Amino acid sequence: MPDLEVKGKKIELSQEGFLYNPQEWDDDVARALAKAEEGIEDMSEDHWTVINYIREYFLEKNLAPMVRKVCKNTGFPLKYIFELFPSGPAKGACKVAGLPKPDGCV
Amino acid sequence: MSEKIKNKRIKIEDITNLPLELESQKKASQEKIGSVSEGKLKLYNQQKKNVDRFRELLSEKITRQLASSMVACVHCGMCAESCHYSLTRPDDPKMTPVYKADQIRRIFKKHIDWTGRVFPKWVKARSPVDDQDLNHLKNIVFGTCSACRRCTFNCPMGVETALLIRFARGILTDLGIVPEGVFNVSRDQWETGNQMAVTEEDYLDTLDWMKEELQEELDIPDIDIPIDKEDCDFMYTINPREIKFDPRSISHAAKIFHFAGEKWTMPKWGWDQTNFGLFSGDDRLGAYVAKNVYEAAVRLRAKRIVISECGHGYRSTRWEGYNWAEYDQNIPTESVILTLMRYIQKGMIKVDPAKNPEPVTFHDSCNLARSGDLLEAPRWVLDKVCTDYREMFPNRRENFCCTGGGGLLSMAEYRPLRLEVAKVKAEQLEATGAKLVCTICHNCVDGLTDLIKHYKLDMKVVQILELVSNSMVIRMP
Numbered sequence: 001m002p003d004l005e006v007k008g009k010k011i012e013l014s015q016e017g018f019l020y021n022p023q024e025w026d027d028d029v030a031r032a033l034a035k036a037e038e039g040i041e042d043m044s045e046d047h048w049t050v051i052n053y054i055r056e057y058f059l060e061k062n063l064a065p066m067v068r069k070v071c072k073n074t075g076f077p078l079k080y081i082f083e084l085f086p087s088g089p090a091k092g093a094c095k096v097a098g099l100p101k102p103d104g105c106v
Numbered sequence: 107m108s109e110k111i112k113n114k115r116i117k118i119e120d121i122t123n124l125p126l127e128l129e130s131q132k133k134a135s136q137e138k139i140g141s142v143s144e145g146k147l148k149l150y151n152q153q154k155k156n157v158d159r160f161r162e163l164l165s166e167k168i169t170r171q172l173a174s175s176m177v178a179c180v181h182c183g184m185c186a187e188s189c190h191y192s193l194t195r196p197d198d199p200k201m202t203p204v205y206k207a208d209q210i211r212r213i214f215k216k217h218i219d220w221t222g223r224v225f226p227k228w229v230k231a232r233s234p235v236d237d238q239d240l241n242h243l244k245n246i247v248f249g250t251c252s253a254c255r256r257c258t259f260n261c262p263m264g265v266e267t268a269l270l271i272r273f274a275r276g277i278l279t280d281l282g283i284v285p286e287g288v289f290n291v292s293r294d295q296w297e298t299g300n301q302m303a304v305t306e307e308d309y310l311d312t313l314d315w316m317k318e319e320l321q322e323e324l325d326i327p328d329i330d331i332p333i334d335k336e337d338c339d340f341m342y343t344i345n346p347r348e349i350k351f352d353p354r355s356i357s358h359a360a361k362i363f364h365f366a367g368e369k370w371t372m373p374k375w376g377w378d379q380t381n382f383g384l385f386s387g388d389d390r391l392g393a394y395v396a397k398n399v400y401e402a403a404v405r406l407r408a409k410r411i412v413i414s415e416c417g418h419g420y421r422s423t424r425w426e427g428y429n430w431a432e433y434d435q436n437i438p439t440e441s442v443i444l445t446l447m448r449y450i451q452k453g454m455i456k457v458d459p460a461k462n463p464e465p466v467t468f469h470d471s472c473n474l475a476r477s478g479d480l481l482e483a484p485r486w487v488l489d490k491v492c493t494d495y496r497e498m499f500p501n502r503r504e505n506f507c508c509t510g511g512g513g514l515l516s517m518a519e520y521r522p523l524r525l526e527v528a529k530v531k532a533e534q535l536e537a538t539g540a541k542l543v544c545t546i547c548h549n550c551v552d553g554l555t556d557l558i559k560h561y562k563l564d565m566k567v568v569q570i571l572e573l574v575s576n577s578m579v580i581r582m583p
Contacts, residue, residue: 015521068312
């Protein structure tokens with residue numbers, strides 16, 4: 001199992017690099033995930049806007065939001081989401097936001 | 107490259123001993139969801155005599171083609187040289203297609219074939235004893251084969267190993283002995299009609315959004331993504347991944363259709379062309395999903411169904427679905443690649459290859475090439491829209507799987523093995539020297555992206571709609 005070490009604490013990741021226990025997520029874990037999985041050295045304010053929205057939506061509905069919802073609520077165009085998270089909304093942004101891997105062909 | 111990435115060799119027992127995960131099944135049973143109470147979605151029941159039921163289903167479901175694949179194998183070993191699992195792990199006999207098929211074959215020999223009754227030891231006839239054995243079989247048929255059918259094309263006896271794999275998967279699905287990912291996606295497809303549980307509201311909202319963005323981008327106020335329009339030239343169906351996470355492909359398609367002057371529509375219901383019935387082996391799910399598409403086309407009186415870039419969706423809707431659904435389909439179905447080819451051939455759209463100058467190679471999706479016979483059309487189109495096309499070897503029917511086929515992308519537990527055996531594909535990709543690899547399958551996009559990242563290749567995956575859209579020469583009136 002590939003693990004992540006954040007501030008001396010071992011965080012378990014699934015085979016696809018998603019958090020094994022989504023409740024272990026915090027800002028430091030997000031930063032570490034962004035660096036390890038997406039190659040993002042410094043999370044910008046815009047990164048956080050996307051991440052926080054996805055996180056809130058997930059905690060409320062236990063589901064990854066449609067990319068439409070992400071763009072509508074953050075005000076960012078679709079292209080920009082892919083610039084922020086090169087692996088896209090599912091494997092990039094949702095992963096950094098600490099969600100489990102979405103089901104299906106992704 | 108092999109020096110660059112040292113894979114940790116997976117112990118195959120770690121794969122075959124993976125337990126049956128039941129979290130989602132428990133939840134489905136507590137929530138009493140419709141597809142479970144109606145008996146469409148099967149849950150695992152420890153109290154039942156699952157082994158007996160397995161044998162019964164084996165006898166009930168066996169067909170002539172399956173039986174011939176059970177008995178025709180002469181153990182020549184040709185398949186070992188065609189499978190990316192055994193090519194990457196040549197010293198591991200458990201990776202050969204024949205070993206995987208033999209795990210099903212031995213049960214057939216024990217209960218149906220005469221050789222197993224006369225000399226069971228000789229032919230290694232053996233029945234599963236308990237649910238543990240069935241779980242072991244589940245890990246082999248779901249976890250160690252991407253059902254790419256490359257071995258079938260290289261088998262001198264015509265043994266259809268992938269058909270045996272799907273057959274065994276189907277029986278196990280009927281007993282609820284399936285990987286959790288397969289269960290979840292099947293549940294969503296039964297419950298919502300699409301594999302990502304997208305609601306109608308979200309579907310329509312996303313299409314509306316794409317339309318507005320296009321209107322703005324091109325400054326054409328009448329460009330449209332028509333919904334449920336009757337009597338169109340064709341009805342366009344998609345992969346739910348497009349609507350949920352990356353609708354850029356829908357936007358490219360809408361743009362191309364607009365400039366080709368096409369009368370087209372997307373259906374409000376029956377828009378999911380993907381079909382987990384193909385992967386889980388559940389013909390009833392296959393029938394349900396495929397029929398949704400066929401009936402939508404009839405309802406809208408569409409002259410044709412066009413399938414977006416999707417390998418298993420194309421195979422399921424164009425080839426397999428009619429039989430699963432026992433549906434007398436007379437509306438023709440085609441992949442969007444043929445639509446694009448027609449537009450360029452007839453001059454309905456103008457393209458300029460200079461707009462795509464980067465070196466591009468093409469990855470044949472198993473379900474489109476080996477199982478769908480779409481070999482030359484994508485190459486013809488690529489030749490028209492790119493300046494530097496490079497063939498990958500081997501190619502066409504002999505191409506290697508993206509390693510995410512057979513539903514493997516939805517089964518995270520088998521990912522380490524999948525990436526280990528992706529070495530064959532990674533070497534194949536790297537040898538082309540191309541910067542872009544084009545594929546016309548959404549599943550392959552993710553499979554390839556995954557292995558490109560793992561093997562640190564300097565490459566990006568693109569799809570043909572993007573390249574065509576990019577190369578278009580638009581003359582504004």
